[in-house]
Amino acid sequence: MAPERRRELQDERVRRLVADVFARPVPLLRRKLEDAGVDDPRAIGGVDDLARVPLTVKQDLRDSEAATPPWGEYRFTDPRECVRLGTSTGTTGTPTITVWTRHDLWIEYEAAARTWWRMGHRPGMIATHAHPAYLYAGGMMLQSAYEYFGFLTVWVPPPDTDEIAEQGLRMWTRVRPDIPFMGFSTGRFMEVAAARGIDPAQAGLEFRVPPGFGLGKGMPLMTAGAECFAYLGGGCGRSPGAHLAEDWAVVQAVDPTTGREVPDGEWGDLVVTTLDRDNGLLRYDLEEAAAIVREPCPCGETTIRGMWGGRYKDLLHVQGTRIMLAELEGALRSVEELTSPSIEYQVVRPREDHAPLHLRVEAPDPSDQLRQRVRAAIADATGVTAEVELLARGALPRSGYKAVRVVDT
Numbered sequence: 129m130a131p132e133r134r135r136e137l138q139d140e141r142v143r144r145l146v147a148d149v150f151a152r153p154v155p156l157l158r159r160k161l162e163d164a165g166v167d168d169p170r171a172i173g174g175v176d177d178l179a180r181v182p183l184t185v186k187q188d189l190r191d192s193e194a195a196t197p198p199w200g201e202y203r204f205t206d207p208r209e210c211v212r213l214g215t216s217t218g219t220t221g222t223p224t225i226t227v228w229t230r231h232d233l234w235i236e237y238e239a240a241a242r243t244w245w246r247m248g249h250r251p252g253m254i255a256t257h258a259h260p261a262y263l264y265a266g267g268m269m270l271q272s273a274y275e276y277f278g279f280l281t282v283w284v285p286p287p288d289t290d291e292i293a294e295q296g297l298r299m300w301t302r303v304r305p306d307i308p309f310m311g312f313s314t315g316r317f318m319e320v321a322a323a324r325g326i327d328p329a330q331a332g333l334e335f336r337v338p339p340g341f342g343l344g345k346g347m348p349l350m351t352a353g354a355e356c357f358a359y360l361g362g363g364c365g366r367s368p369g370a371h372l373a374e375d376w377a378v379v380q381a382v383d384p385t386t387g388r389e390v391p392d393g394e395w396g397d398l399v400v401t402t403l404d405r406d407n408g409l410l411r412y413d414l415e416e417a418a419a420i421v422r423e424p425c426p427c428g429e430t431t432i433r434g435m436w437g438g439r440y441k442d443l444l445h446v447q448g449t450r451i452m453l454a455e456l457e458g459a460l461r462s463v464e465e466l467t468s469p470s471i472e473y474q475v476v477r478p479r480e481d482h483a484p485l486h487l488r489v490e491a492p493d494p495s496d497q498l499r500q501r502v503r504a505a506i507a508d509a510t511g512v513t514a515e516v517e518l519l520a521r522g523a524l525p526r527s528g529y530k531a532v533r534v535v536d537t
């Protein structure tokens with residue numbers, strides 16, 4: 129779709145969203161609009177007027193659910209019109225509840241399909257994943273989006289224990305996925321494969337860099353979280369960043385003090401307004417860093433591209449700079465002895481700005497010489513002075529999904 133035509137569609141969908149906030153009404157969002165002097169939905173004519181709409185953050189949703197349990201005052205539909213419920217992981221307080229109607233799920237499936245098609249995947253391929261499920265809706269979302277796309281999916285359990293990891297590995301040696309497993313727990317599977325004498329290649333396991341990673345700054349902006357838009361975009365692979373599903377979202381990099389967008393290519397707060405959903409979010413600030421590029425892409429897609437710079441709560445503020453955990457992990461990966469069969473480390477969240485960054489890293493063969501090389505790799509990649517503690521393999525806790533890398537002590 130030509131960018132001008134798509135802008136018309138966005139404007140029309142923004143107007144409908146704001147009209148719904150007043151008509152249903154959606155009290156949390158209506159109050160925010162009225163406090164900003166918008167007391168008539170016609171005052172918001174489209175995307176250009178979104179700068180007038182106050183931002184909403186996760187804590188607003190949490191507070192609303194606490195004040196008016198269990199749903200809060202930010203839903204557009206009766207929850208009983210929805211067909212699926214999921215919660216956030218709750219790592220930062222009481223988990224918030226997300227509900228999806230059939231239509232909302234369909235938007236996610238279609239947006240996910242674009243991403244996989246862009247990556248060269250096609251219906252009829254065998255895919256696999258190890259996402260957790262039940263109240264955490266991520267596994268169900270991925271599984272159903274895979275099925276909608278037409279993959280045959282081998283859903284193995286998250287490798288919480290060595291025994292469970294082995295079940296998944298054995299299954300992959302029987303039904304080998306066409307698309308190798310790629311996830312937060314790849315390292316866990318590699319580690320258990322080594323311990324149980326399973327050849328990772330027989331299980332189709334390999335470390336692969338997804339399309340678009342390593343191009344330009346940050347990472348491709350692929351998601352705005354399950355509570356907002358899980359499959360927001362997909363890595364272009366040719367140019368830096370991810371092409372964004374603009375027909376279903378207005379994605380902005382915003383200066384939170386002014387509410388206005390920062391210049392193209394600069395980091396701002398990732399702010400997403402979902403479009404055409406039954407349960408939408410208006411100017412949702414994910415408290416993550418994003419940069420937007422609007423120049424035409426040589427790949428032929430017409431949508432804007434987004435880069436992701438990390439969650440603010442995951443940024444390490446140390447020695448007068450901010451570093452992303454991914455940068456630190458990249459530095460560790462450059463030291464080969466630390467990477468086989470998996471890389472395991474913990475960072476102590478910095479408290480004093482000038483103190484060295486404290487890291488614990490597992491190494492098969494700890495030595496003072498190796499410790500110095502790790503320190504040098506970190507200094508090279510981030511400019512930060514680190515105090516490195518090398519530990520024997522198996523000393524740090526393991527996780528079947530997202531490992532806890534930043535600890536308080």
Ligand SMILES: [Zn+2]
Nearest residue numbers: 364425427429
């Ligand atoms: Zn492109």
